[in-house]
Amino acid sequence: MAASTVHTRSGQGPGGSWEFAMGSPHPRLRPGVMSYRGIRLALDRPRRRLETPIGAATLLLGFDQPVRISRTGRSPDTLVSVYCAPTTMPAVGEHGGRMSGIEVLLTPWAAFTLFGTPQHELVNRTVDPDELPHALATSVGELAAALAALPGWEERFGLLDEVFARWWAAGTPSSERVARAWALLVRTGGSIPVPRLAEEVGWSVRHLENRFREQIGLGPKAAARVLRLQRARRLLADGQSAAETAALCGFYDQAHLSGEFKAMTGYTPREFAQARQGPVAVSPAADRLSGEATSLVLPVRPNDWSVPGAHFSKTWRVG
Known part of the structure; x- marks a missing residue:
């Protein structure tokens, strides 16, 4: 399947560099597979973000460093690749400043087809997608490694189109x-x-x-x-x-x-809007849905962040 046009935004400053690449899945996969977003961050400090509930399931195919995801009332999960079903709860994601991978947004019924897991078992949870009881020919970890080895986002999104088409054909039909x-x-x-x-x-x-x-x-x-x-x-x-x-x-x-x-x-609406314009503002390209405020960058205390493989100085302060 031919890859769609990829739109890339990037920036660099005193705090490091970032790149986001947006692509649309092949029409054959839509509306079930909603969007692809490539992420590459090389920051000089850890990053801590609050993600609000959205009308989608999220699959993060991580390329290297892990992220730690916390929800109220649950122990944090530290994973390289992540699956999150729809939720009514916010989640806080943290990483050591370096992160790369592809975030795929799925309609929830499409996630049911691809992974064959009753979605109520996954609500308000964060899981390693390879621990889901699917019978896919290629594991999510193998797919992430193959994506990381490709030279650019267009090639990566094209591979995702091919793999998801195979998974879809072999998956559990949704109603x-x-x-x-x-x-x-x-x-x-x-x-x-x-x-x-x-x-x-x-x-x-x-x-x-x-x-x-x-x-x-x-x-x-x-x-x-x-x-x-x-x-x-x-x-x-x-x-x-x-x-x-x-x-x-x-x-x-x-x-x-x-x-x-x-x-x-x-947050109340006023508190949320004020936090979006705070000392560490959110780039619009970092929001999970185009044209919508979905995320907040939160202050980080260095001693709170201990994900294995993260390397950073403990002498900085937010703001």
Whole structure:
């Protein structure tokens, strides 16, 4: 399959260099495989980022150094390649300043097809994708090594197209009705009521909930919460007021928006916007979804970071 056009953004400064490469999967793989994002960071200090819930599953194919991912109430996971199912919880990712790999965003039902694992078993967890009970001819670790050996992002994305097409053909078929229900939720920004969603696909509410837990991970109500928050973040980032955003996204009022925002990110909308413009600002290219504020760069205390293989000086301070 021919590789798509790759758009690359890079920069260099006193703190080091960064590069992000965006590519679209082959049309044969869409909409299940949503996007490819190549990442190469060579920073002079560790980096700690908060990632907010989004309406996608995430597969990170790491090339070298590990990342450590923490969630409230769970022990941190230190992995080179990572799979994260949809979640209603924020996660904090940390690395020693050097990181490279490819982040693949998947619709949750496509992740079910590729990995054959009931998604409710993976909600609010971070796992090594090679520990999932799939029967793939090529392991994720082998795929990551093959990608790292290629000379450029275009070749890497082309290889991903080929491998995902093979995995897709051998995978567990997902339900067309689940995919249709998910598309309706996405198109309405999570505002369609669950009974109407069930009616649209010809299922009872209970059956819809059961199939969503299997192939999406979250139930339809929780998935709708994530998608409403996703739309709200996008509108707020575009300059919409909190009151207007609450009305447009189906929240009862501004207080309801603020409460949901804090429950799923740890910040109110105002706090989140202020943190995005803080001493360590986020490059728009670093956000996981184009045109949406999904991430925060957090302060790091050097003694808190102890991932094996990370090398950095302990004499710096943030800001």
